[in-house]
Amino acid sequence: MPLQTHRGSRRPPRDARTEPKEEPVFDRLLAALAPRRVVHAHCDLPCGIYDPEQARIEAESCYKILEKYEDNSDQHFRTRAIAIKEERAELTKHHIDVMWHDYFKPEHVEKFPDLHDVCWQASKQASKVKQSLDIAEAKKLLELIDRIDEMWKATGGPEKTRKAAAVAA
């Protein structure tokens, strides 16, 4: 993100009514001193908070919705169930991707060589659950998320990427 300096820039001709005032000397001096680049001392949002539980809750919703779908023959209910399950499955996939892209680091892959494969399978499985009415697919999704959870725990995730809940005194 290079900073613009005013040096050497010539104003384009303008309408007389909108002609701006001459730049004060101080502004021109500052412009000449202005840095050329920005260095970032930032916190990206989200602020390093990660937990596969977020994916699991959405995936559990899919599981439960499919259970209820089976037990209910009302057409309106079933239509709603499918719509909501698709939405939840999409959210599951998003949360799996956040773990994969943002939480896991190269050292974690060294420790768990199948990390990429598990995350990939889990994302794909979330797509499958979105399409399917088979509860076994939802169960498989939960199992894959649990494997991500194991890797998150084994890499210190709970201590590093969650904030401890306030304890009532």
Place this chain on the structure above:
Amino acid sequence: LIEPALGRLLRSWRHRVAVSGQSMAPGLLPGDWLLVDPDGYARRPPGPGDVVVTPDPRSPDRWLIKRVTRIEPDGRLELAGDAPDRSTDSRVFGPVEPTALGRPWFRYWPPPRWGRVR
């Protein structure tokens, strides 16, 4: 004696930067303008406690400013912000390669904060 100092000043003037973000507070604040010596770590590599300017390993066009907290056995640098709860650093992107490092050494703006970067 004068010549190396002048060389460093000219090099650094070409690499002047503006700080954005709060992760190096209170030492470096958003809006601080710094001189960065691109050869500052050429002879002596940075050690724990040194401030470095380095490309963001996730997006090399973007430059980060952080403090070195540890040197890994393989020579890579672990970086952290001085304000850890407002910083994205090696906790997120892991240690970084010790290449393409600049040494921010002087704050020339704003005038009340004029002085060496520590």
